[in-house]
Amino acid sequence: MRLMSKRKLSETVGWSESGGRRWINYFNDYIPHIKKGNSVLYNESSIDVLKIIKQLSESGLTQKEIHHLIREKGIPKDISEISQITKNVNSNLNDIPLSRDIMIPFLQVISDKKSYTSSYINEELTKIFKLTEEQRTRSYENSKDSIFITRIRQVRYGLKKSNYIEEISQSIYQITQSGLSLLNDNQNEIQEEIEDMEEVKDPFEVMTEQFNDIRKELAKSIIQKIKKAHWKKLEYIIVELLVAMGYGDGKITGKTNDGGIDGIIKEDKLGLDNIYLQAKRWDNSIGRELVQSFSGALDDMGAKKGVFITTSHFTKNAIEYAERLQSKKIVLIDGETLAKLMIDYDIGVSVKEKFIIKKIDFSYFDEE
Incomplete structure (x- = not known):
């Protein structure tokens, strides 16, 4: 069986080393791999899975949307199944702008250097993309979150992480000098930056997804224990x-x-x-x-x-x-x-660990 490194796996499916590495790391749980000493190696099955993920990506789905699909339905088996999945998903998502399409309009809304609330920015983006109320409020399957607002949140985090915007008060944002410079870059440079920002993940979202996965595994274990008792x-x-x-x-x-x-x-x-x-x-x-x-x-x-x-x-x-x-x-x-x-309700379970996530208290720093 031919084994290969992460770099070779990326090249085999047609991704650059850095781009492929990000996708492999993100979908590590679903890509077959073998641990050999301190090294992680991949095989032909790994290629097949990563190619499917790449095809889903090229259909316009984000990493989060692909991850949600795979977690709920498993890895598609062949081209026909991929086509059916993307057809079903895109029929529900295609008329809502993708994160990559929102980034520059987001900066343009606040390009006058004034500060704006997140709700104002959301409303302006709704107008720019001419979304209906149904499109604006449409949610993911088995979720209460609006698809459009979720994508705006992803964009907002990526722009903030890349220092293109600054949160100057609670849910109030202002463009930075770097953000203004990005708007003045040529199209190729903007596109490269958008691709990099698409890979940025909000740690809170990552923790939420991991938390949900832990709950699902715990729930399975509980039922198995009951059946054996x-x-x-x-x-x-x-x-x-x-x-x-x-x-x-x-x-x-x-x-x-x-x-x-x-x-x-x-x-x-x-x-x-x-x-x-x-x-x-x-x-x-x-x-x-x-x-x-x-x-x-x-x-x-x-x-x-x-x-x-x-x-x-x-x-x-x-x-x-x-x-x-x-x-x-x-x-x-x-x-x-x-x-x-x-x-x-803490029946048959006990607390293993507690995590407290804190955020900045803007009022503490306001002048009296």
């Missing part, structure tokens, strides 16, 4: 979780029949309003039949509230059935949601 452990977990979430006092019922109740949460001291629980430590999906059986058990108890928790997931029919119920409310919690709730 005694089957009754899940019943104790769900009672403890709902108590921790503030729903009241709880207890395990000890019943074992499939249509029965595994636990009860008393929302008041007298037990006038109860939440009935059922837990299924399964690998297979939970269908409508099981949820319907749980609904029948609630009817037998005269209950109006139920929580059905599983380590696997619910079928579409099961979810739709629960949503259509009129006389009672059944909340379905799948394995992924269960693990996230356990993390949030």
